[in-house]
Amino acid sequence: MSSNAVSLYLDPQIRDWVLFPITLVMILVGILRHYVVVLLQSPPKEQTRAAIREQRAISRSQILRATAGHSPIPPTFYTSISQHLSSAFEAGTYLKDGPPKANTPSTPPNPITDPAAMDGMMAGMKTQMVMMVPQMVIMGWINFFFQGFVLIKLPFPLTLGFKSMLQRGIETPDMDVRWVSSLSWYFLNFFGLNGLYRLLLGNDNSADSSRDMTASPFAAPGGGAAANPVQDYPKLFKAETDNLAFAEGLHTWVGADVESRVLRKYRKLAPAY
């Protein structure tokens, strides 16, 4: 912290005509983006009955397996369900397109050829575009008009390590780190405005662009219809049959020894331990 007088005087006009406009433009663009994304969102695609059935077939066996250790149902019922499921998985009864032909080699589905998957990808790309374009325009605008501007002095001291973060675009080796350049101010806003958007637009807004930077365009944002990417169901079913076989070995019925438990609870039988 230098004790001598302020080394740099900033014109108040910079504050009024550069600092505030950049901040305001970024906030407004974020809000605009939110509404554009809302408009662009296509309604979730309706699935056919067979597709739903295929998608949920795995959960049937998962539900069955989840309680296998303390199963609510007696062994005969359990094994009949379990064996029915595994034989159905093996035969491919639950597949959307019916059981596979014997001689066609099974190939994992190609996401490019599946129109349903393409739709999901397109939706991802669209939102990605909506966030990339305005950010590029703003950055170009700042770079063109305000390159090398010093906008603001932070009210607290910082170490030299922050220099590259706060003074991007100004190549001075000995300026105090507390001065923030225009481009750095843009980046600070870019990453820091999410809290404000959350306040203005609610929790699940799509205004924040920094979050989308990390997301790949192929994963659809915010769940939705394409949340589960294309899956190779025949392979999944095959793995599930093994799991079912394991779980069948683990199966114990809650009713197996229930009489002793009840008798102990009412102290008609000496405790086991």
Added chain:
Amino acid sequence: MSLQEALHKLASFRTNNTRDSQETFEKGLIVLRSAGPKTLGEEGWAFLEQLMLASVDVGRLDIADQCLKQLNDKFPVSPRVDVLRGILMEATQSSSTVLAYYDELLRINPSNAAIWKRRISVLRRLGKVEKAVEDLNEYLDTFYTDVEGWLELADIHSSCNQYTHALQALSHALLLTPQNPFTFLQFAETAYSSGDIPLALKMFLVVIDMNEGEDEDAIPMGISVRAWWGTKLCTRQLVVSSASHTSHSHTPVAKNIKLIDELATERVLTAYSGEQGIQARNLVSNWMSGR
């Protein structure tokens, strides 16, 4: 009754899934007359749906029609409104018209679960039980996690004395809600009806075992009275001749059957020890001693 109070009550009915149609209808009418749903904001539409179902229940179809119209104006393509229209049609028009309407909706969107279920219920009411069961099986094959559907299937099978099928349906319901003692109780009673006494006994005991709040000092209440009665009915038969009872599910007869029988007798009698139960107690103990 003030408007605020009525609104509050209706909202709590919605969250608790209470079907108190007469009261809902009366309170809803107050709201409808004094405010109108448009002033209620987003919540108003849920209220309209609630009022409409209640007014179909109490037979005020004019109000139901009014609600449906407003909902339809707001959400012209909503599948939820389609279901409501179907319900109103069930109340006013012939079953064949309703079935045709549901068929048409299902043709447009075959995966509309709510419509599918309504259609099954209409089929059952018409007495086309076979078709209903067939449809319900197909429905549950797609939407496996619908406990309501499995219970309905079990109910249909039980009503046709097909207890084995009912038990299979109930076992799926049990897998989906292993925390619900009432499903266990239903399973036990169905097993008892099917003649599988050892299985029924085990399941009754599971219900008792699940009821953690109760111990030897407590008086059995609610579900456990029924479960103890069931246990007693089973042990009464098993004590006499445990070997002669065959179990379709190959369930072994419980060990210590004598002890369980004694315990069940004691618990059932305890259940009748309260002030109201005291008159019935003699009757029960007579039944207990007479074999």
